[in-house]
Amino acid sequence: MSNAAVETPSEHALIEVSRKDLPLSCPLPSAPVWNMHPRVYLPIEDEPNHEATCPYCGARYRLV
Incomplete structure (x- = not known):
């Protein structure tokens, strides 16, 4: 299970x-994907x- 937060594209x-x-x-795998864009690997x-x-939704990620 990931510690990453579940976020929506907005x-x-x-x-x-x-x-x-x-x-x-x-x-993210933990996000409800029914209303989101296709999965893209970053x-x-x-x-x-x-x-x-x-590039689809503008969500920003940081590796810690």
Whole structure:
């Protein structure tokens, strides 16, 4: 089970994820996906600041 918060696409607060949440996808596996965009994988661990933004909904993630 992930410690990442369940967010909806309209919430743009920074969502902190841990290494156990990798590979990171948006929406998160714990999110109700019936009304969301297709799942997209975000290469957050490759980013210099370990942050990624979903190109579909704008959700922002930070690897902690």
